[in-house]
Amino acid sequence: MSQHLHHEIVIIGAGAAGLTLALELAATHQVAILTKGDITEGSTLYAQGGVAAVLSDKDTIDSHVQDTISAGVELGDEQAIRFTVEHSKESIDWLIEQGVPFTRQNGDDSYHLTREGGHSHRRIIHAADATGLAISNTLIKNAVAHPNIHFYPDRMAIDVVTTKKLGYSGENRAIGIYALNQAKDQVEVFHAQRVALACGGSSKVYLYTSNPDTASGDGIAMAWRAGCRVGNMEFNQFHPTCLYSAKAKTFLISEAVRGEGGRLLLPDGSRFMFNFDDRGELAPRDIVARAIDHEMKRLGIKHVLLDISHKDPEFIQEHFPTIHQRCLNYGYDLTKEPIPVVPAAHYTCGGVVVDQNGATDVDNLYAIGETSYTGLHGANRLASNSLLECIVYARAAARDILTDTSPRGDFAIPDWDDSKVTNSDEDVVITHNWHELRRFMWDYVGIVRTNKRLLRAKHRIDLLQSEIDEFYSNYKVSADLLELRNLAVVSDLIIQSASLRKESRGLHFTLDYPEKLAQSGPTILHPNPPIT
Incomplete structure (x- = not known):
């Protein structure tokens, strides 16, 4: 039998987005935070530069908005960009209230602001050159100390449990998740009124990445399988x-x-x-x-x-x-x-399509941070807008949850059924497929692309996915298998999105269409029917 755990909110990921959401909800909600490894591991930890925000009298909201639009090569959603920038100062104020030790100017009490590529002003507030570490340490310290926040390390989320998957009538809604307890090698059931995916991006699909090993696109893949749209997956920042x-x-x-x-x-x-x-x-x-x-x-x-x-x-x-x-x-x-x-x-500029509250197409399911596609980044992310997006949208999601008093319903979730699978005696298949996938994504779907390279990548990902699906159906799940399964889904989404864009814009550059189109919009993929 599976162990069943009950919380009002289940958050997958303990980076800036997940921790912010947890801290904003903890006064009134019981919150569970699941992490694949140690609770400190994640992309936030490695962010160096800082957080972009309009904090100087010499700077303006319009200037930050325009810099973001320009960096995104006119593909960003101006409403989302303005929403994010307008909430930038209050987000920094919140971080300061939490105790983040941002660097101050020599000789006075003001904060030091630096400038990064694509910015027209000095607007990057930072903690020396380890801003992510400072934010992560501060928020984790506060979250660990809160009695209503419960950490579950070494849990690998398998899938979001939805009413549609279980055959319930009515609109599709998230009611919990299945997660592998890696220490016990057992699958647990987490029941929740709401689920938030805050598990970072998918840069691990590539052979060379600056990201930690956790960045395997888990949230994007799980949301896609749950029935959510994804957007702009062709825009992967190197x-x-x-x-x-x-x-x-x-x-x-x-x-x-x-x-x-x-x-x-x-x-x-x-x-x-x-x-x-x-x-x-x-x-x-x-x-x-x-x-x-x-x-x-x-x-x-x-x-x-x-x-x-x-x-x-x-x-x-x-x-x-x-x-x-x-x-x-x-x-x-x-x-x-x-x-x-x-x-x-x-950095993954695309992700799960969300509204200004971080809400996805599936009721009760949120996606925040790098897992999401808000429209902020367009075809390229402006430096230091990523941590800002985490804080702004996590706090927006918290406001949405706190003000929504509609009934959540009470749905039973069955035990995880592994009665028809066996232990694998061919883990070499996982290792081989893992290396093959990351190599051909780097060679064929990297910084420079062509139609021929994308077609080759599509043939290979189709074969890999069929092998992975067969393996998943017949053997007990492991962390490596689950990550490989998610990487394959995300790779397919990247390849599909890149194949649909018949121009070069921002992070997507193809030799077959080297020019930028006069008019262009986001690439939105619809799961129809959703993958199960």
Whole structure:
């Protein structure tokens, strides 16, 4: 028999979005937070740069809105963009109230604001160069201390349980989730009045990523199977500058390094970004990543160089203490020499389609943070808008939940049925498919695409999905199998979306349609019928 646990709200993920939602609801609701591993692990932890917000008298909401529209190559939803920016200051005030130690100016009590690529003003509030860590630590500390917030680590969510899947009549609504307790190797049933997917993006579909291992698109895949639309999955942001080192795997070098004067160089020491954009190193990430990719392929080199050693060593150590120390650990001194960098998959601009309250197409089901598609990012995410989106939409979702007094209903959820499956004796199939998927996504659906590459990727994902579905139907679930299943779904959504866009715009660049269309809209995929 499965263990059944009951909470009013079940949140999957303990990043900035999930923790914010939990803290906003905890005064009146019993909240469960499920995490795949330790409660501290997630993409928020690794965010370096900061949070974009209109905090200076020299800045304006209209300017931040326009910068976001421009970075998104006119594909963002202006209503969603304005909604997010208008709620930026109150979101920062909330974080400050929570105790986040943002960096202050020398000599006065005001907060230091930095500038990043694509921004027309200094509007990035930060905690040195480890803003995500500061936010994560603060919110986790507050959440752990709250008696109404209950953490369930080492739980791998399997699927959202909906009334439609169980055969109940009426509109489709979420009533809980099935989750694998990895420590006990047992599937548990979490009953909930509402479910929130806050489990990050899907950059792990690519061979090289700056993201932690948790970023396997679980929330997007589960929402798709539950009957939700997804949007703009072709727009996958590749961070231009990750440290190139076998030891480092992929350690992200913050946008702020270029914002404070860092220069991108070829092996001969020459700068090249002004050959691609008048803004040079401060161009939006898609342009910088494509320029680096172009130069690497043109010259047959494994990386380019990022150099900020012309700045005062004390300035570098004060502004980038974490990056400086990590580079030293890998044998590079940021104050004395250029460091090798490469692009890596970094951020999923698309996701589960939601409204301004973070609500999906399925009643009682919310998606917030990188799991969601709000319309904010368009064809490319403006630097440091991601953490802002997490806070703004998590608080909006909380307001929606707190003001909704409609009856939730009481639905029975059956035990997880594994009576007809056996233990796998061929886990090599999972390992092989895992590596094959991430390799062909990198080769065929990466920074530069073509119709032929996308067609090849589609053939391969169709074969993989049939193998994975057969494996899933016949063997007991494991964390690796569940992640592979989700990665395959998300990869298919990316391939489908990329194939539908007959232009190059923002993060989606194809050699077959190199020009931008005069008029374009988001790519919305409809599950019809929903995958089960």
